[in-house]
Amino acid sequence: MSEEEIRAGDLTTTATKQRVIRCAIYTRKSTEEGLDQEFNSLDAQREAGEAYIASQRQVGWRLLAQRYDDGGFSGGTLDRPALQRLLADVEAHQVDCVVVYKVDRLSRSLLDFARLMDRFDQRSVSFVSVTQQFNTTTSLGRLTLNILLSFAQFEREIISERTRDKMSAARRKGKWVGGTPLLGYDVDPGGGRLVVNPKEAQRVREIFELYRRHRSLHTVVAELARRGWTTKVWKSKKGRRHTGRPFTKASLRLLLTNATYAGKVNYRGVVYQGEHSAIVDTALWDQIQVEFRDRQRPKTESTRSEQKALLAGLLFCQSCQRPMVATYSMKGERRYRYYVCHQARQNGWKSCPTKAVSAKLIEESLVGQLRVRLNSEAMRRALHLPARDWQAFLHDPAGLVPALVESVGYEGGSGTVSVRLRALNGTFQEAQH
Numbered sequence: 001m002s003e004e005e006i007r008a009g010d011l012t013t014t015a016t017k018q019r020v021i022r023c024a025i026y027t028r029k030s031t032e033e034g035l036d037q038e039f040n041s042l043d044a045q046r047e048a049g050e051a052y053i054a055s056q057r058q059v060g061w062r063l064l065a066q067r068y069d070d071g072g073f074s075g076g077t078l079d080r081p082a083l084q085r086l087l088a089d090v091e092a093h094q095v096d097c098v099v100v101y102k103v104d105r106l107s108r109s110l111l112d113f114a115r116l117m118d119r120f121d122q123r124s125v126s127f128v129s130v131t132q133q134f135n136t137t138t139s140l141g142r143l144t145l146n147i148l149l150s151f152a153q154f155e156r157e158i159i160s161e162r163t164r165d166k167m168s169a170a171r172r173k174g175k176w177v178g179g180t181p182l183l184g185y186d187v188d189p190g191g192g193r194l195v196v197n198p199k200e201a202q203r204v205r206e207i208f209e210l211y212r213r214h215r216s217l218h219t220v221v222a223e224l225a226r227r228g229w230t231t232k233v234w235k236s237k238k239g240r241r242h243t244g245r246p247f248t249k250a251s252l253r254l255l256l257t258n259a260t261y262a263g264k265v266n267y268r269g270v271v272y273q274g275e276h277s278a279i280v281d282t283a284l285w286d287q288i289q290v291e292f293r294d295r296q297r298p299k300t301e302s303t304r305s306e307q308k309a310l311l312a313g314l315l316f317c318q319s320c321q322r323p324m325v326a327t328y329s330m331k332g333e334r335r336y337r338y339y340v341c342h343q344a345r346q347n348g349w350k351s352c353p354t355k356a357v358s359a360k361l362i363e364e365s366l367v368g369q370l371r372v373r374l375n376s377e378a379m380r381r382a383l384h385l386p387a388r389d390w391q392a393f394l395h396d397p398a399g400l401v402p403a404l405v406e407s408v409g410y411e412g413g414s415g416t417v418s419v420r421l422r423a424l425n426g427t428f429q430e431a432q433h
């Protein structure tokens, strides 16, 4: 593969031009967002935008006097008066740059967002989100933006107030409230309850036993790998097949600390008696919890020197629906890592529009955005991410990525990245061989 080819999938920044950039601040707040203090008032959003524009004054940014404020409008539709005015001004070449406090102020729909970006692009209008620190004048900014949007949509799906209330009530009653089926259990097709899968349950018990014997995540991970036990293969309701993956220390630890195995349900740190049967002896389960609590700091995958690519097995080419595999090229002394679409590698560069992406770029963007999203307590709750794991993530993000990220799709043509996250409860399963 030539350097030129690699660069085709790489993302490079474009130079900033020195000229007057007329900036319009758009603000929005919907009525139901009153509870969330993260969504500041229209004035606060505008102030943040003004401060940002002022900070860019030396590169020619100037604030337009017109206000584009939509108070009491949902981000799920484009039918908003101030937004429509803004779009008209964009069409009339009155605006060079649109500034928002947060990406989802402009739109909460990926599709609408893509359309807006198109319209901005056609008029050479750039887009900046103040709190998320990127702008679309760089392709890195665009990549970041797309990652952010996938998260925003995910967040909206799982953290809606209604779901939260329903889940909390159900959990307090000890009900299984969904998510991916849990190793050792199947989800009763007749309704959302867990039934023991005897064969898997036996494996779960053996895993607990292995840990009791060896007292080392590292040793047990190695033993599970030797046995060829991977996470569970299961099918979603829509028939999508989820493949098994080898256990990591992070996923093993999450399995060993999952209250479900003791017949319980953990909701926001409070353990309730579950409706389902336990498959691990309560005394053993408790004993292991105490041990983990004593150790406190989870051992992250500290031997990163082995250099397994962070997104190996997680990254897919969206155009070809094929995995993207980690590889590198040498340029003098320097090693450039990137992920290349399996299709492109097998059948030639022209067979895939995505081709390759810089590993550093996509890994850093993903981790950076995970950091931003996980900074929200609501998000961490939704993902069942305990405080100690969050601390571990801040210390060494790589340890948690394989546990939290189900898959990452990348489409090279548009630079679109879609991330599927999964909650940490009930997701670590092995395959049936």
Ligand SMILES: [Zn+2]
Binding pocket: 317, 318, 319, 320, 321, 322, 341, 342, 343, 344, 351, 352, 353, 354, 355
């Ligand atoms: Zn491809």
